Amino acid sequence: MEYRFSNKVSGLKPSAIREIFKSLTDPSIIAFAAGNPAAESFPTEDIKKIADKIFSDSSLATEALQYSVTEGKTHFRDQVAARLKDKFSIGRENDETIITTGGQQGLDLACKVLCNEGDVVICENPSFIGALNAYRSYGTRLVGVDLEEDGISLEGLENVLKKEKNAKLLYIIPTFQNPTGKTTSLEKRKAVYRLCRKYGVVILEDNPYGELRFAGEDVPPIKSFDEEGIVIYSGSFSKILSAGMRIGFVCAPQEIVQKMVVCKQTNDVHSNIFFQMVCSQYIDNYDLDAHIAEVRKLYGRKCGLMIDAMEKYFDDSITFTRPEGGIFVWAAMPEGYDSAALAREALKRKVAIVPGSTFNPDSNKPSNGFRLNYSTPTDAQITEGIRILSEVMRDFMK
Amino acid sequence: MEYRFSNKVSGLKPSAIREIFKSLTDPSIIAFAAGNPAAESFPTEDIKKIADKIFSDSSLATEALQYSVTEGKTHFRDQVAARLKDKFSIGRENDETIITTGGQQGLDLACKVLCNEGDVVICENPSFIGALNAYRSYGTRLVGVDLEEDGISLEGLENVLKKEKNAKLLYIIPTFQNPTGKTTSLEKRKAVYRLCRKYGVVILEDNPYGELRFAGEDVPPIKSFDEEGIVIYSGSFSKILSAGMRIGFVCAPQEIVQKMVVCKQTNDVHSNIFFQMVCSQYIDNYDLDAHIAEVRKLYGRKCGLMIDAMEKYFDDSITFTRPEGGIFVWAAMPEGYDSAALAREALKRKVAIVPGSTFNPDSNKPSNGFRLNYSTPTDAQITEGIRILSEVMRDFMK
Numbered sequence: 001m002e003y004r005f006s007n008k009v010s011g012l013k014p015s016a017i018r019e020i021f022k023s024l025t026d027p028s029i030i031a032f033a034a035g036n037p038a039a040e041s042f043p044t045e046d047i048k049k050i051a052d053k054i055f056s057d058s059s060l061a062t063e064a065l066q067y068s069v070t071e072g073k074t075h076f077r078d079q080v081a082a083r084l085k086d087k088f089s090i091g092r093e094n095d096e097t098i099i100t101t102g103g104q105q106g107l108d109l110a111c112k113v114l115c116n117e118g119d120v121v122i123c124e125n126p127s128f129i130g131a132l133n134a135y136r137s138y139g140t141r142l143v144g145v146d147l148e149e150d151g152i153s154l155e156g157l158e159n160v161l162k163k164e165k166n167a168k169l170l171y172i173i174p175t176f177q178n179p180t181g182k183t184t185s186l187e188k189r190k191a192v193y194r195l196c197r198k199y200g201v202v203i204l205e206d207n208p209y210g211e212l213r214f215a216g217e218d219v220p221p222i223k224s225f226d227e228e229g230i231v232i233y234s235g236s237f238s239k240i241l242s243a244g245m246r247i248g249f250v251c252a253p254q255e256i257v258q259k260m261v262v263c264k265q266t267n268d269v270h271s272n273i274f275f276q277m278v279c280s281q282y283i284d285n286y287d288l289d290a291h292i293a294e295v296r297k298l299y300g301r302k303c304g305l306m307i308d309a310m311e312k313y314f315d316d317s318i319t320f321t322r323p324e325g326g327i328f329v330w331a332a333m334p335e336g337y338d339s340a341a342l343a344r345e346a347l348k349r350k351v352a353i354v355p356g357s358t359f360n361p362d363s364n365k366p367s368n369g370f371r372l373n374y375s376t377p378t379d380a381q382i383t384e385g386i387r388i389l390s391e392v393m394r395d396f397m398k
Numbered sequence: 399m400e401y402r403f404s405n406k407v408s409g410l411k412p413s414a415i416r417e418i419f420k421s422l423t424d425p426s427i428i429a430f431a432a433g434n435p436a437a438e439s440f441p442t443e444d445i446k447k448i449a450d451k452i453f454s455d456s457s458l459a460t461e462a463l464q465y466s467v468t469e470g471k472t473h474f475r476d477q478v479a480a481r482l483k484d485k486f487s488i489g490r491e492n493d494e495t496i497i498t499t500g501g502q503q504g505l506d507l508a509c510k511v512l513c514n515e516g517d518v519v520i521c522e523n524p525s526f527i528g529a530l531n532a533y534r535s536y537g538t539r540l541v542g543v544d545l546e547e548d549g550i551s552l553e554g555l556e557n558v559l560k561k562e563k564n565a566k567l568l569y570i571i572p573t574f575q576n577p578t579g580k581t582t583s584l585e586k587r588k589a590v591y592r593l594c595r596k597y598g599v600v601i602l603e604d605n606p607y608g609e610l611r612f613a614g615e616d617v618p619p620i621k622s623f624d625e626e627g628i629v630i631y632s633g634s635f636s637k638i639l640s641a642g643m644r645i646g647f648v649c650a651p652q653e654i655v656q657k658m659v660v661c662k663q664t665n666d667v668h669s670n671i672f673f674q675m676v677c678s679q680y681i682d683n684y685d686l687d688a689h690i691a692e693v694r695k696l697y698g699r700k701c702g703l704m705i706d707a708m709e710k711y712f713d714d715s716i717t718f719t720r721p722e723g724g725i726f727v728w729a730a731m732p733e734g735y736d737s738a739a740l741a742r743e744a745l746k747r748k749v750a751i752v753p754g755s756t757f758n759p760d761s762n763k764p765s766n767g768f769r770l771n772y773s774t775p776t777d778a779q780i781t782e783g784i785r786i787l788s789e790v791m792r793d794f795m796k
Contacts (some may be wrong), residue, residue: 003653004566008509011658035465042463055446064642065440067433101499101666103646112535113407115516134664137510145441168402187756200399230399242463244671255401262410266532267506268499272670273642287614347631392767 008139009118020343023352023377030385033343034376035178035327037239038302041295041375043247043286054274056312062273068273070265072099072249076280080235083283088210089224090233098256100264101271103236103248105209108134108205109267110232110250111169113259115140120167122160122201125153126359126369128178131171132207143167144361147177149234154191161199169204170196174222176209176326179359179371183324189222195307198229202256208236208248211292213325214300227255237279239327240292245275249251298373299327306374309386315394327375332356336367337397343394346392351385406537418741420749421525428783430655432575432743432774433725439693440640440774442744448679452672468663470497470647476680478633478647481681486608494655498662499669501606501634501646506532507628508602508648509567511657518557518565520599522550524757524767526576529569529604532578534697541565542759545575547769549582552589560599567602568594572609574622574724575651577769578755581722582635587620595628600654604648606634609690611723612698620769625650633774635677637725638690643673697725700772700780707784713792718770725773730754736764744790749783 024031054060071077081097084090091097100106107130115121117139123132125144135142143164145156151174161167172192176182184192196203204221223233236248250260264270282288306329310320320331333339339355346353356367374382422429429788450457455562469475482488489495495790504526508767513519521530524544530661533540541562550570566759570590572582582590586597593666594601603620621631649659662668680686704727708718718729731737744751754765 001600001626001651003512003600003651004598005511005657006514006517008514009657009661012657037464037465039460042460044453044459044463047463048450048459051449051453052446055442058442061442061641062437062440062445065442065445065642066437067636067641101670104664105666112466113403116404116406119404130664130667133660137661137664197399200402202399204402228399230681238465243465244461244463246666246668246670253399253401259403259407259410262531263407263535266502266535268503268526268644268666269528270644272499272644272673275670276670289698305447330766 002186009137012137014134016328020058020347020352020354023347028350030351030381030388031376032372033288033354034373035240036376037243038298038375040237041298042242043282043291045211046282047278053125053281056267056275060277064274064277068270070261070270072271073276073280076276079280079283081251084251088221090221091251092226092229094229094253095251095255096122096259097249097251097273098261099248099276100248101268102246103206103234104130104134105181105264105267106234106248106250107131107206109260109263110234110265111135111138113256114168115204118166119191120164122164122167122170123361124172124177125361126356127171127361128206129358130233132361135171142361144363147180147182149182151182152192152262154195157192157196161195161201167199171204171206172222173206175207175219176323176328179328179354179356180330181321181323181326181328183219186219186389189219190225192286193222193225197228203231204234205231206234208239209326210235211240212296212299212327214296214303216324223251224322232256235388240295241279241282245278247271247275247279253293296325299325302374302379305379306372306386313387313390318393327373329372329374330336330369331372332369333393333397335368337368339368339370340366342393342396343370345396346389349388349392351388351392352391402468407535410531410535411726418426418703418745418750418752421745424735426748428749428779428786429774430783431752433621434726434774435637435641436696438772439696439763441680441689444680444684445640446674448676450677452675458675459656462672466668468668471668471671471674471678472736474674477681480647484772486619488619489649490624490627492627492651493649494652494654495649496659497669497674498646498648499666500636500644501604501632502532503529503662503665504632504646504648505529505602505604507661508632509533509538510661512566512600516564518562518596520555520562520565520568521759523574523759524754525569525759526571527756530632530759533569540759542761544576549580549586550590552586552593555590556593559593559599560645565597565599567600569602569604570620570723571604571619574610574726575722577726577752579719579721579724579726580727581617584617586694587617588619588623591620591623592642595626599628602632604632607638607724608633609638610694610696610697610725612699614703614722619703630654638693639653639677639680643676645669645673645677657670660770694723697723697773700777701727702771703777704770704784707781713788716791725771727770728767729770729774730767731734731791731795733766735766736767737768738764739770740791740794743794744787747790749790751787
């Protein structure tokens with residue numbers, strides 16, 4: 001049978017860098033291409049105790065194994081909302097917080113409820129491939145705006161807002177951005193908010209790494225000054241407790257949340273309730289902040305190791321960001337070199353990196369930049385991998 | 399801000415029967431309106447042991463808490479595929495099996511990859527509300543075909559197939575249908591397959607209750623005679639192990655599965671891996687078939703209780719199905735009575751039922767039928783609830 005796929009998905013292909021991602025399951029590969037939290041960051045012992053408690057109590061066990069409500073467990077939603085309020089001054093009277101199946105589901109549903117096919121989603125260039133592909137899967141048109149040192153180009157953003165009447169969403173990762181590790185300045189956050197308000201475009205603020213600062217000062221999320229209800233905030237427990245449990249959340253104006261809930265119900269009914277209970281009990285009975293402080297320390301050390309190795313081994317012509325948190329460093333060869341070709345060469349030497357073109361919202365043009373992750377590899381792999389990569393680049397740029 | 403929602407979702411409203419569903423959290427209500435598996439059907443002790451084993455082994459624990467592959471854990475996919483082959487003769491060379499976040503996600507993704515807005519999805523009338531709302535959320539047009547005693551009307555189906563050139567999908571629940579409990583005959587299954595092949599329409603066969611037969615003889619799924627690759631088969635562990643864990647699966651032609659995987663990746667990255675491991679270990683180390691035999695016995699008894707009570711208390715003018723499996727009975731007052739009004743009256747007496755109009759794909763016209771579930775209420779509630787409902791109906795039909 002000749003299948004007639006929908007227009008929105010018929011152009012979608014498995015990722016061009018699938019081969020690189022496949023290689024990540026090979027333990028002999030140094031996985032700078034991943035985005036996994038460090039396995040040693042999972043509070044396994046505590047989760048084991050909580051699991052044991054839940055399955056030993058017949059009423060808790062039944063709750064964990066039975067259907068549950070789409071919006072998420074009420075007490076857990078309250079905990080997440082209180083935490084957002086407390087840590088980030090997020091949540092106004094008209095806002096509502098729901099639980100999602102990982103942060104990813106929030107990004108997907110936000111696009112589904114706001115965008116028709118052909119509508120424009122504005123994105124930082126470069127930006128997170130998982131989000132870009134979600135928007136593509138709804139037939140939207142992505143328009144990229146260059147990311148500068150202190151965040152998205154305001155001039156570029158206003159030009160797009162002026163020109164694109166069907167712009168519905170600005171997708172932005174202001175803190176420890178994926179793939180660059182950059183953080184948008186407070187001034188720019190305010191300017192972005194003002195611009196989007198002026199042009200009637202909803203901001204989708206993705207903040208999966210926001211709690212992972214290991215240097216410098218916190219910058220308030222855009223959602224924290226959302227008096228007008230134009231910001232959908234998406235967060236996740238993936239990078240602070242466990243990614244495999246698929247627990248994220250959205251805080252957004254009620255009207256938007258209500259549409260998202262209807263779509264979530266028809267998407268997966270509810271997020272798995274056992275891990276909602278695990279997160280909830282962890283917040284109630286353990287010290288989440290102390291745990292996060294440990295994770296920050298771990299990532300600060302690993303990031304330091306990578307930066308040190310880059311300073312030691314990389315040629316002076318290679319530039320790179322110095323993140324104050326998160327899990328990614330962005331490096332770049334001089335203009336004109338193609339990092340996709342570099343990635344293929346590096347893979348031959350068993351080092352996996354992600355070429356910058358992967359993260360380009362609206363063009364396939366080659367990029368001299370590439371993404372490096374330091375949370376997945378071991379300490380020894382970080383130093384050794386950067387050393388090998390420096391050799392590969394030296395040969396490549398000859 | 400005035401939000402501009404997408405066309406596909408702007409008409410979506412929280413379910414009109416939300417009040418009935420809300421009432422289900424009130425323990426004083428007799429919940430014939432639910433679709434929950436019986437809490438006593440969960441193998442809690444075994445799941446506790448498996449959870450303990452996973453979290454006690456650092457390599458298993460890391461696997462359970464880390465990101466995983468979108469298609470699902472390889473060994474688990476192989477187990478599911480083998481089981482489908484073994485029990486149902488499902489799976490040809492070109493078919494592939496993937497894990498989904500509950501059966502619901504398979505229904506959602508199938509529609510997303512095949513249907514443009516305005517395309518037609520053909521459904522049994524009445525049919526499962528969760529699927530109908532998923533298709534609505536993609537802006538498709540639903541066309542219902544009447545369900546007869548032995549399955550969908552073939553004449554009705556062919557008329558629709560002839561007329562609707564944009565029909566992309568036939569959504570069908572051939573075994574212990576939701577909401578009617580009816581099972582499509584083998585003859586009709588074959589005829590449905592032939593018709594869809596003739597008109598180039600993909601069949602989405604939803605089979606969440608297929609293993610819950612407690613009387614009569616198994617009827618092969620439509621997918622079991624799918625030599626041409628036109629059937630997407632969706633199944634689930636919700637009704638045989640646990641609903642809260644959100645583990646389902648799809649077996650379909652590779653080309654379709656590949657598109658679904660791309661959309662799943664942007665939807666929730668992967669289904670929670672811990673419960674994939676739980677199901678997988680349950681299949682490997684426990685006796686799933688023996689467990690299902692117990693669940694069947696339980697539901698056979700509960701169904702018998704309900705039917706006995708209906709025979710004892712209901713007026714002769716009330717008709718009802720006698721399911722051979724699954725979790726639902728369909729009852730009907732004589733033509734002309736509106737079961738939505740009956741449901742409101744019943745709720746005043748603390749009995750919750752779902753009016754038939756809820757399940758109508760393409761019309762809001764009142765229905766004299768209603769759905770009763772026997773897996774959720776206790777034995778005592780079943781008998782007492784049916785007695786109360788008979789009184790409510792007697793008053794209502796006066």
